[in-house]
């Protein structure tokens with residue numbers, strides 16, 4: 001068993017965790033970051049550039065900048081395949097036991113795989129364990145896994161990242177539909193919150209489709225369009241010319257003769273149906289898989305949507321010396337997650353400073 005002492009332990013090596021480590025390092029505060037998987041970068045690793053004529057500010061390339069800086073910061077130590085199993089606080093110090101995870105043979109040049117059980121003694125802990133994309137199987141009526149040509153927005157993004165677009169019959173589709181708010185703003189699931197990033201993500205992909213496959217018709221089924229970033233206001237009128245915006249939440253997606261058939265209510269309230277070569281479900285963000293285990297381990301609060309911590313503006317968790325960064329606290333985009341991580345790092349530094357002052361005064 002190895003024992004490491006560090007001012008700050010960070011759990012999770014996505015953009016939020018890496019940003020928190022860098023923010024601390026820039027101020028000369030050492031940290032240890034434990035990522036449960038083999039690689040740093042989290043979900044953003046899988047995102048492609050969505051620039052068409054110009055950058056659409058999706059934020060994906062920020063990860064490359066962060067990892068380049070991380071490589072040059074000796075204050076931040078990165079451990080991969082490291083999962084927190086137990087935690088206790090004694091004398092103002094968190095003792096967190098990390099356990100090695102199975103090696104999948106996918107080494108990260110920046111992170112050293114955890115070789116054995118390790119106890120990390122840290123004065124502050126930052127939880128940056130991210131989110132889970134909503135599982136569309138929970139909304140059976142949308143046909144995911146059952147109707148050929150229905151996929152998630154993340155699967156479509158992976159395909160576009162390879163420069164490929166194929167629909168239900170293995171051919172480039174003549175038409176693509178996006179269905180928004182899958183798993184978000186949904187009373188039947190108890191997920192009333194907006195996931196904030198999925199409208200922008202879908203419309204950026206619609207832009208890529210219109211650029212690469214200009215003959216493909218794109219339809220956008222939505223309740224509202226959640227704006228994202230300042231360039232949005234300018235871009236939306238152009239998008240409305242190229243994309244068919246349909247304000248309706250489809251009732252059902254079934255297998256049609258020429259691809260998935262989407263049933264929805266028209267503006268007159270009458271039922272309509274249309275077939276598409278491909279239907280992409282814009283799944284939202286849900287709380288991290290480890291939210292329950294971590295809240296128990298550290299005695300944390302969870303907010304009304306099930307994410308970790310309480311107050312988005314303060315990155316506070318409800319447990320002494322524990323802070324929350326990025327999407328672990330609630331839905332937000334890449335740039336916002338980076339900013340939120342800076343907030344969490346600031347709060348952690350303040351707690352170190354306060355503890356130092358208290359120790360000096362006996």
Ligand SMILES: Cc1cc2nc3c(=O)[nH]c(=O)nc-3n(C[C@H](O)[C@H](O)[C@H](O)COP(=O)(O)OP(=O)(O)OC[C@H]3O[C@@H](n4cnc5c(N)ncnc54)[C@H](O)[C@@H]3O)c2cc1C
Nearest residue numbers: 012013014015016036042043129130131201326327333334
């Ligand atoms: C469909 C969809 C589209 C999106 N599109 C965009 C977009 O266009 N633009 C945008 O800005 N954002 C977008 N986002 C949001 C974006 O993915 C997040 O903002 C970003 O990934 C947040 O980073 P994070 O570090 O908080 O979390 P993550 O990327 O989830 O990283 C968390 C890390 O923590 C690790 N981890 C988890 N649990 C533990 C544990 N217990 N111990 C140790 N490590 C752990 C994970 O392995 C992972 O590496 C999208 C999200 C979705 C679902």
Ligand code: SF4
Nearest residue numbers: 049051055058059061
């Ligand atoms: S922000 Fe997104 S669209 Fe812009 S260059 Fe980076 S990856 Fe490409």
Ligand code: SF4
Nearest residue numbers: 181184195196198199
């Ligand atoms: S960002 Fe758009 S698709 Fe996502 S939950 Fe909000 S309104 Fe729905």
